[in-house]
Amino acid sequence: MNDNNTEPMMAERTANVIVTEQVGDLFDAPPNSVLIHACNTVGSWGAGIARGFKQRYPDAFRVYNSHCKRSHPHHLVGTALLIAPRDDAEKQHYVGCVFTSEQFGRNKDSPDMILKATESAMRDLLTHIAQEKGIGEIRMCRINAGLFAVPWEDTKKVIEGLQLDEKELPKGKPVEIVVCSPA
Numbered sequence: 001m002n003d004n005n006t007e008p009m010m011a012e013r014t015a016n017v018i019v020t021e022q023v024g025d026l027f028d029a030p031p032n033s034v035l036i037h038a039c040n041t042v043g044s045w046g047a048g049i050a051r052g053f054k055q056r057y058p059d060a061f062r063v064y065n066s067h068c069k070r071s072h073p074h075h076l077v078g079t080a081l082l083i084a085p086r087d088d089a090e091k092q093h094y095v096g097c098v099f100t101s102e103q104f105g106r107n108k109d110s111p112d113m114i115l116k117a118t119e120s121a122m123r124d125l126l127t128h129i130a131q132e133k134g135i136g137e138i139r140m141c142r143i144n145a146g147l148f149a150v151p152w153e154d155t156k157k158v159i160e161g162l163q164l165d166e167k168e169l170p171k172g173k174p175v176e177i178v179v180c181s182p183a
């Protein structure tokens with residue numbers, strides 16, 4: 001195998017995910033935004049930004065938790081769950097869960113496994129988002145960069161490098177993801 005063969009092919013690929021970064025609270029997103037965060041597959045939003053999700057969106061937590069309970073962790077990692085807001089929800093935020101590690105805490109997956117799962121989970125989530133009519137902006141925290149301990153630049157590279165096909169692109173246009181992080 002000649003590694004040189006892979007270089008020109010990579011260069012010809014078109015990026016179709018645009019990541020922009022801004023300082024701010026993820027939860028201040030406008031109505032109809034989807035808010036994306038990284039999740040374990042065991043049904044816990046017990047710490048980090050996940051705890052903020054649990055406090056603000058208890059109904060979404062119940063959906064996430066039951067989804068985990070009826071699935072095998074091994075099958076969930078690398079997938080995603082898009083949870084629509086209830087009609088009477090105050091903020092009308094969708095919650096986008098990307099299952100990037102099977103376990104959490106000291107049993108979390110290795111950075112390489114987390115990055116691999118991030119690639120397929122983001123692809124899965126964007127497919128769901130493309131099929132959903134009511135979504136405005138796509139917002140995300142610096143996923144994996146806190147408790148999952150993966151450098152943000154590594155995760156960002158994976159997301160920006162996603163090669164999406166038509167069914168994953170809403171209206172055939174590049175996907176814009178706004179990443180919010182605290183000051």
Ligand SMILES: Nc1ncnc2c1ncn2[C@@H]1O[C@H](COP(=O)(O)OP(=O)(O)OC[C@H]2O[C@H](OP(=O)(O)O)[C@H](O)[C@@H]2O)[C@@H](O)[C@H]1O
Nearest residue numbers: 026038040045046047048049050104141144145146147148
């Ligand atoms: N309001 C806000 N607005 C914008 N950005 C905010 C913010 N608040 C915090 N951040 C940043 O958001 C990034 C992610 O940091 P996190 O440590 O939360 O998540 P992670 O993706 O590394 O790991 C996931 C596991 O953590 C949880 O904990 P449990 O497993 O339940 O115990 C889950 O359930 C998973 O399993 C860091 O850059 C924080 O600065």
